[in-house]
Amino acid sequence: MTASAQQSTPHFNAFAASCPSRRLLDTIGDKWVSLLIVALGLRGPLRYSQLTSQIEGVSQKMLTQSLRRMERDGLVTRTLTPSMPVRVDYELTLLGQSLLAVMNQLKEWAELHMSQVDAARAAYDRTTRGLEPPLPSRRPTATATGADTRISARRAHRSRSLWWSTGYHGRVSAVGLA
Amino acid sequence: MTASAQQSTPHFNAFAASCPSRRLLDTIGDKWVSLLIVALGLRGPLRYSQLTSQIEGVSQKMLTQSLRRMERDGLVTRTLTPSMPVRVDYELTLLGQSLLAVMNQLKEWAELHMSQVDAARAAYDRTTRGLEPPLPSRRPTATATGADTRISARRAHRSRSLWWSTGYHGRVSAVGLA
DNA sequence: CCGTATCCACATCGATACTG
């Protein structure tokens, strides 16, 4: 990873659209997956029902789906104990544990910086309000969906010698020097 | 909510369903956001067009949307330079930089462990194949959506004295002792 | 208890068209 970065290992690169690691990035970035990793890392193996209560608001579907994917990816093991009430425990594998550190940091960052983010949002909304009207009604247009307003006479290309104008009227947050 | 379990800091807890930090966790776990953070952290400020090419496969819509959200959350700044071709640069804020370390680890973990995950998947699919039929056609059902097969006579509860049986016929990956 | 299957409202996202 020192210089130009491409000879040490058969490297994966998440910046590449086709690289499998990008999908993996998506998977491990999932809300439920990250919470599950942290929960399982925090207190040993956990039963399905314990996870249900530990991770508030998760539905059976999402819980099972996430656990299944994690099991398939080798992040957790699933152990069935055929006791009287059937019991199933989930536990992090070594691979899963290697993710734990990162996930903890992710969750902690979110919790630690929540207030700063909130402040930033408030400031942003204060300076930018008006751009996003409350949109009270769906669409103030006539009852019939304006089907003809769509096309509109295509005006012939009027002198595009401007190429791209400097007179920018778009959204502005900060302006630099030309 | 007020009484037990917290007074040290006005703590956020992502395990709680209603905690705002959970949504934040969702946001920063987003594929595009994480790639953007890493890209911007890697080489200074970047222009919109540079991000387009740097992060392969991202659409205008997702790029703009992600950048906008990140700007609102105080993770990046947006600087407009009214030069001849209009130019817009995005740069990490201090808050954004504090996320960089975690994001780098996340992306690196994905790239470093991709092969292990692949192996785990292959192993899983080998032991579990048959559970997921190739589903060749969409749905072999008749043209009309089978509307009556839905209900089916609800059978009266037959002796549930078993409560929950031990004779588990479900999916088994590993079995523990009773 | 530990799931699976289905329905369906809603969010996501790519493609496309257009604009300052």
Added chain:
DNA sequence: CAGTATCGATGTGGATACGG
């Protein structure tokens, strides 16, 4: 260049019903 707006296919996820 750097967006915005809209459409439509697809995905996501909760609610519900049911089964070993």
